[in-house]
Amino acid sequence: MIPRHLVIAVAVMLLAVLILGFYAGRVRNRVTELPPTAQDTRPVAPPAAGPTERVTLFVASDDAGVLRAQSANIPLPAARQQRAEELLRALLGIYLGKDSPHVLAPGSEVRAVYLVDPGLAVIDLNAAFANGHRSGILEEELTITSLIQTLTANIPDILRVKILVEGHDRDTLAGHVDLSDVFDVGAVAQVAGQLQGTP
Amino acid sequence: MHWKLRYNQVDAEFTDGKKRARIAGHDFDLSANFILETGRGLVPVASLNYLLPRILGTPVNYNPAARRFFIGSAAVHFTAQLTRTTPPRLVMNFTAPVNPTIATEPGRLRMTFTRQPVVAPGSSTLTFDDKTIPSANYAENNGVSEISVNGSVPLMASFSNDGRTITVAPTPQQAAVPLPAANAPQALSPGTAPSAPSTPPTSPSIVVLPPRHFYAVIDPAHGGDDRGATFNDKLVEKDVTLALARRLRQELESRGITTMDLRDTDSSLTADQRAIFTNTAHPVIYIGLHASSNGKGVRVYTALLPSGGENNGPFIAWDTAQAKSLPISQAAAQGIAAEFTRRQVQVRGLAAPLRPLNNITSAAVAVEVAPPGTDVMDLNLPAYQQNVVSAIASGIAAVRDKLGAPR
Numbered sequence: 001m002i003p004r005h006l007v008i009a010v011a012v013m014l015l016a017v018l019i020l021g022f023y024a025g026r027v028r029n030r031v032t033e034l035p036p037t038a039q040d041t042r043p044v045a046p047p048a049a050g051p052t053e054r055v056t057l058f059v060a061s062d063d064a065g066v067l068r069a070q071s072a073n074i075p076l077p078a079a080r081q082q083r084a085e086e087l088l089r090a091l092l093g094i095y096l097g098k099d100s101p102h103v104l105a106p107g108s109e110v111r112a113v114y115l116v117d118p119g120l121a122v123i124d125l126n127a128a129f130a131n132g133h134r135s136g137i138l139e140e141e142l143t144i145t146s147l148i149q150t151l152t153a154n155i156p157d158i159l160r161v162k163i164l165v166e167g168h169d170r171d172t173l174a175g176h177v178d179l180s181d182v183f184d185v186g187a188v189a190q191v192a193g194q195l196q197g198t199p
Numbered sequence: 200m201h202w203k204l205r206y207n208q209v210d211a212e213f214t215d216g217k218k219r220a221r222i223a224g225h226d227f228d229l230s231a232n233f234i235l236e237t238g239r240g241l242v243p244v245a246s247l248n249y250l251l252p253r254i255l256g257t258p259v260n261y262n263p264a265a266r267r268f269f270i271g272s273a274a275v276h277f278t279a280q281l282t283r284t285t286p287p288r289l290v291m292n293f294t295a296p297v298n299p300t301i302a303t304e305p306g307r308l309r310m311t312f313t314r315q316p317v318v319a320p321g322s323s324t325l326t327f328d329d330k331t332i333p334s335a336n337y338a339e340n341n342g343v344s345e346i347s348v349n350g351s352v353p354l355m356a357s358f359s360n361d362g363r364t365i366t367v368a369p370t371p372q373q374a375a376v377p378l379p380a381a382n383a384p385q386a387l388s389p390g391t392a393p394s395a396p397s398t399p400p401t402s403p404s405i406v407v408l409p410p411r412h413f414y415a416v417i418d419p420a421h422g423g424d425d426r427g428a429t430f431n432d433k434l435v436e437k438d439v440t441l442a443l444a445r446r447l448r449q450e451l452e453s454r455g456i457t458t459m460d461l462r463d464t465d466s467s468l469t470a471d472q473r474a475i476f477t478n479t480a481h482p483v484i485y486i487g488l489h490a491s492s493n494g495k496g497v498r499v500y501t502a503l504l505p506s507g508g509e510n511n512g513p514f515i516a517w518d519t520a521q522a523k524s525l526p527i528s529q530a531a532a533q534g535i536a537a538e539f540t541r542r543q544v545q546v547r548g549l550a551a552p553l554r555p556l557n558n559i560t561s562a563a564v565a566v567e568v569a570p571p572g573t574d575v576m577d578l579n580l581p582a583y584q585q586n587v588v589s590a591i592a593s594g595i596a597a598v599r600d601k602l603g604a605p606r
Contacts, residue, residue: 065493065547134493135427135429136428136489136491136493136567137489137551137553137567138491138493138498138549138567139491139493141549141552159506172554175425175428177552178470178505178552180554181505181506181507181518181557182506182507183506183552184504184505187503187504191549191551194548194549194550
């Protein structure tokens with residue numbers, strides 16, 4: 001004969017397991033219902049905490065169709081790769097902010113910057129960045145030159161830059177500027193010079 | 200040892216070292232012995248035409264001489280018809296889109312189909328009873344099929360109908376032609392000694408290469424599913440570029456510059472196809488046309504070459520094919536920009552990573568046209584478009600010497 005208190009204890013434990021199982025199922029469904037990244041309109045992640053450094057951002061301006069060098073003080077981590085990511089996130093912060101001089105699609109993000117090889121940097125953009133980008137040679141060129149020039153002006157020894165979208169190769173940013181090849185930093189610097197000139 | 204196979208409920212049985220096989224209950228003799236090797240059964244290739252239809256339940260076509268093997272209805276057939284126009288055009292219609300490699304050589308244009316199941320027409324030689332394009336031949340070898348079109352003048356090919364139609368026609372460029380000695384400069388051809396009695400014995404026959412024909416390729420960007428920039432619900436970039444291209448063609452031809460449009464309909468072309476067609480046509484200049492709602496006036500672009508792409512001997516790297524011609528491209532861009540400035544149209548000269556500029560071997564520029572004011576619909580104003588294309592044509596004509604084109 002099983003003691004009555006044991007039967008009650010087992011029944012209570014079974015009930016607890018059922019309730020927890022039901023709760024876990026609800027939580028999982030809630031997670032999968034989160035909107036996809038492409039529609040994410042939250043602002044980019046806050047910059048890293050810590051002491052600030054003076055950097056030069058190359059900011060595109062749609063009104064004049066030019067690139068402008070702009071100094072900024074932003075907190076930068078010590079690691080080279082994280083510094084690169086924070087630099088570009090600071091730049092995107094300007095583009096995604098109020099009174100943006102060069103509007104990017106909501107949810108545009110730099111997913112990561114990889115310094116994978118001596119002299120090669122890989123910038124991985126998210127889908128919202130590329131899919132929502134305005135189409136046009138000048139608009140696209142301003143964006144790409146701004147990213148590359150900001151990166152290479154502040155992180156030394158980068159000679160070539162490759163741009164990916166969601167970790168994959170992409171033919172063009174928005175129908176014009178070619179992303180299939182590797183950018184030569186010296187050539188991009190010349191374009192940046194042209195874009196800083198009087199339109 | 201027996202080896203059994205079941206596919207789609209069809210049973211096949213083979214015996215190691217024997218020719219006799221049994222497929223779906225019927226005996227069949229292979230052309231050589233079946234071999235069992237490390238767990239895999241090997242059958243003679245010559246028996247595939249019989250074996251596979253019975254196992255797969257679909258027709259197969261094996262041509263051992265050409266080393267080509269088609270399973271199912273994969274073959275692409277084509278027809279070739281010569282239009283009696285001036286100049287004549289050979290129109291080839293394929294049952295599926297094709298993308299051959301095209302090469303030209305004296306007297307021939309060759310289209311090579313690698314991994315594309317193009318098959319022979321009724322006869323491997325087609326004759327057209329025409330002096331300019333007298334015949335075409337079909338051949339296949341080592342898994343590759345080839346159609347060669349014979350011509351008495353240089354030929355070029357253009358694609359349409361989403362890659363289902365290839366039209367072969369004479370290029371505007373002309374081959375070497377004999378000129379009367381009185382008009383000829385000093386160039387002597389020792390291989391053409393006088394033989395005709397009417398030729399004075401002291402005067403050798405003279406053959407000269409005529410100056411390079413001034414020939415421009417116009418490329419209205421985008422087309423088909425690729426709409427380019429969408430300006431509003433009534434205006435998209437691909438339509439503006441096509442309208443500009445049609446006007447530019449008239450402007451260039453009125454200045455004695457022959458043109459070829461890469462598209463004259465709402466058709467789709469990849470950047471690679473645009474570059475291949477342009478490079479095959481050997482123009483003096485390539486002009487890509489774009490439109491934008493951003494800013495005012497016009498931007499004239501030359502190629503921004505990517506990193507790498509070293510040339511090896513006679514082979515030119517595809518991504519940096521423009522490298523050698525970049526200085527003349529920049530000269531052309533400056534000529535166009537100067538003409539816009541003269542007409543008081545706001546203009547900028549920039550380099551851009553814009554395909555197919557970097558893949559083109561001749562001078563290549565792209566022109567991005569923005570509205571004259573704040574209304575994007577002004578991109579469609581006939582007077583504005585005419586002024587823009589007139590400036591492009593005048594700018595190019597003004598630098599024709601730098602482009603190596605004749606007057």
